[in-house]
Each structure stands twice: as C-alpha cells, then as structure tokens.
Amino acid sequence: MTCQVKVLPSGHSFGVEAHETILEAALRQSVGLPYGCRDGACGACKGKVVEGEVEHGGAQDKALSAADRAQGMALFCCAKPKGDLTIEAREVAGVGDIQIKTLPCRVEKIDKIHDVAVLKLKLPVSERLQFKAGQYIDILMKDGKKRSFSIANAPHDDAFIELHIRHQPGGSFSDYVFNTMKEKEIMRFKGPLGSFFLREDSDKPIIMVASGTGFAPIKGIIEHAIHQGITRPIVFYWGARTPADLYLAEMAGQWQAQHTNITFIPVVSDALPEHNWQGRTGFVHQAVLDDFDSLAGYQVYACGAPVMVEAAHTAFIGERSLPADEFFSDAFFLSKDMGSASK
Ligand code: FES
Structure with a gap:
C-alpha cells in the first residue's frame, strides 16, 4: 500500500x-x-x-x-x-535536487597526518559526483555494512573525493585504513548524503565549531565559501585534545591570513606543559560562549563529537539567544553497524 x-x-x-x-x-x-x-x-x-x-x-x-x-x-x-x-518539516533547498548515486572509486592517495588518514578517492572517468560542500558519503563494505565519512573538499575542486579518517585502534575500518589499505584499491560508496551545508540564502555572520575530524566538512564549506567569494564574516573554532590533534591547523591559519572575513581560533582541551601551547584552552563550545554575549544575529555550523554538538546546541540557543533554526549540525554518532564512531 x-x-x-x-x-x-x-x-x-x-x-x-x-x-x-x-x-x-x-x-x-x-x-x-x-x-x-x-x-x-x-x-x-x-x-x-x-x-x-x-x-x-x-x-x-x-x-x-x-x-x-x-x-x-x-x-x-x-x-x-x-x-x-x-x-x-522545514524543507532544505538543494537536498532533494541532487541525485544520490552508488559508484565505484579508486583509492588514489593515502596521506597520514598525525593519527588521521587523508584519503583521496578517484571516480571512473565517465562519472562525476554532484554534491554540496559539507555532505557525506557511505563507504559500502563487502560484508554489507557501511561507514559514513564527510567529504572534505569543495565541489569546484572535485578531481578527487577527500575523506579524513581518524585512527581508532580497535575500530575495524580505521584499523583497515591504517594497516592494510593500499593505493589503487577499489571501493564502492553511496552519496552524497546529509543536509549539513552552507545556507547561502542568508547574509548572517557565521560561527563554525568543529571537534576532531569534524574539521573535514568545515574545510569543504570554507573552501567553497572562499571560491564563491562569500564575504560573510566566518569565525571558525576548532577544538581538540592536544595541539597535534589539530592536524591541519596550518591550513586553517592560511585561510585567516589570506581572507579578512575569516578568523581561526584553535582550542585545546588537554594541553600539557610539554606541548608549550600558547592558544585558547578548554572546551571548544565554551570558547564561543566566552567570546559572544549574544548569537541572536548569527548562523552556527557545528560538526564533530555528539557531546560537543549537543552542548553547543543547548548553550547557544538557551544562553545566547541563537534562533533554533539557525543551528546546523552534523554529529559523528556511533554506527550501529560498525560499533565505532561514524564519520
Ligand atoms: S537523520 Fe534521523 S535521527 Fe539523524
């Protein structure tokens, strides 16, 4: 029926x-x-x-x-x-227009930065993946399970699909990526998926908050915004346990150096004396609360660990007057299939 x-x-x-x-x-x-x-x-x-x-x-x-x-x-x-x-339901322009495909891809390159593998995936020459910066794909495993990863590049730069995969010892897929996966290997994926992308019909200033590899979709969105010439102010907070966990901090620093509308604020929660960390400390969502008395006129994009996304959602709306429909998020939940953190 x-x-x-x-x-x-x-x-x-x-x-x-x-x-x-x-x-x-x-x-x-x-x-x-x-x-x-x-x-x-x-x-x-x-x-x-x-x-x-x-x-x-x-x-x-x-x-x-x-x-x-x-x-x-x-x-x-x-x-x-x-x-x-x-x-x-609040429909999202763009989500329904893009075709979700199941495609093969080849692992073109695996770069390991600290404990994150940056994978570059190549599509068959006859195929193109239309997507919005910030969306994700499901890698389809041979045993029928799937694993979700955010796309870390922007659509204008689509020679490869870039994924950032943190090594979680004991996590079957991330162990595989770090220990076994070889360049030229063929995989299958389904995508693009999700509605975490920049709402370009707004001119509000933007706060972006990421923890860990929540950086990946934010990278795609910021690269897209730069390419589009979007001049809305963007303040990007990236939180991690140690300075080394901010695995592409230099790249984010370059965005700030080259674009007057972009500010990058790295935040470290577990800095030790030997790290010699001079920057902000504590929880990343708290850094936003410390810097802004009101978020009434802002859009917020938050991505990463659910505990961070939930804390940001509660505090920004409850304590800083952020309109609930101006909070966009992608939380990396445990996957039922895999028993390890998704994305
Ligand atoms: S998309 Fe339905 S709960 Fe996450």
Whole structure:
C-alpha cells in the first residue's frame, strides 16, 4: 500500500511505499527533508506529524524523547506511516535536487597526518559526483555494512573525493585504513548524503565549531565559501585534545591570513606543559560562549563529537539567544553497524 504524505508549509506531497521510511521516500521523489545520520540518533530529521499516525521504528530516545512523542514529533529517517499523513518539516533547498548515486572509486592517495588518514578517492572517468560542500558519503563494505565519512573538499575542486579518517585502534575500518589499505584499491560508496551545508540564502555572520575530524566538512564549506567569494564574516573554532590533534591547523591559519572575513581560533582541551601551547584552552563550545554575549544575529555550523554538538546546541540557543533554526549540525554518532564512531 502506498501512503500519501503532505508536507507543510510547502504543500509538497509524495508517496511512501510499505518498505520505505518517510525520509527515504521523500529523497527518492526529490523532496528535501533535512537529515543527518539516518539512524535515529541525531534528531536532524525531526518534525511534527500534524495528521495521521506513524510507527517510530528505530528512533533512539536521545533524539526523540517521550515528551517529543507526546507532542506528535517523529524522526522521519525511522518513521513509517500507518496511513496518509500530513507532516510539518522545514524543507532544505538543494537536498532533494541532487541525485544520490552508488559508484565505484579508486583509492588514489593515502596521506597520514598525525593519527588521521587523508584519503583521496578517484571516480571512473565517465562519472562525476554532484554534491554540496559539507555532505557525506557511505563507504559500502563487502560484508554489507557501511561507514559514513564527510567529504572534505569543495565541489569546484572535485578531481578527487577527500575523506579524513581518524585512527581508532580497535575500530575495524580505521584499523583497515591504517594497516592494510593500499593505493589503487577499489571501493564502492553511496552519496552524497546529509543536509549539513552552507545556507547561502542568508547574509548572517557565521560561527563554525568543529571537534576532531569534524574539521573535514568545515574545510569543504570554507573552501567553497572562499571560491564563491562569500564575504560573510566566518569565525571558525576548532577544538581538540592536544595541539597535534589539530592536524591541519596550518591550513586553517592560511585561510585567516589570506581572507579578512575569516578568523581561526584553535582550542585545546588537554594541553600539557610539554606541548608549550600558547592558544585558547578548554572546551571548544565554551570558547564561543566566552567570546559572544549574544548569537541572536548569527548562523552556527557545528560538526564533530555528539557531546560537543549537543552542548553547543543547548548553550547557544538557551544562553545566547541563537534562533533554533539557525543551528546546523552534523554529529559523528556511533554506527550501529560498525560499533565505532561514524564519520
Ligand atoms: S535521527 Fe534521523 S537523520 Fe539523524
């Protein structure tokens, strides 16, 4: 049975087949619902069911609380309709227009910087991946599992797809990348995915907050903004445990040196005396709170560890008056499939 879903306020409608989630059906029919993990963990796809009923599927309590359910909220990446529905969701221009493809790619280069592998993937000559800076891809493993990684380059610079993979000893895929993977190896991936990208219809100043390899999509977005000649002020906070974990700090420093609208603020949480760290210390979201009395006129893009993204979301909106719809995030959740941090 096909259920019809109407989206408010746009008035768009689409059909959902029995095997599909609401998000899967929307994307298949080019309706741009926002989303991130597709795993019921991040809450990026949360919206209201105004009329009709859904099965909540694998929605996780941290992303959809009992109070949310009582108010008629649902995670559209997990929810399946029980009949025709009317939902309320803020559609994202661009998400539904880009074709999601499954493609082969070749590992062209593996550079190891500190404990991060920078992979450059090459597509077949006849293929191109259209994507927005900040989106991610799923690497499809031979055993049917998948692993999500943010694209670290911008679309104008698409000779390769660049991924940043932190080595997590015991993490099966990152162990494989660090110990076994060879250049020229062939892999398959699906993408582009996600709605973490720059909202270019705004002229608000931007705060970007990354932890660890959350730097990767931010790099893509900033390179895109530079290429587009976007002059909105951008303050980029990058947090890590030690100075060495800021594995491409020099690159971020160059953005600041070469573009008057870009400011780079590295923040280290566990600096030791031998690190001789002269910069900011503490948690990265706290550095933003220390610097801004109000975020009422800003857009915020946050990417990295869920604990950071959640702390930033709560504090920026609750304590600094950031409008809730001006906070965009991509949190690197544990993947159910892999048992290790995703992206
Ligand atoms: S919870 Fe649905 S996309 Fe993350």
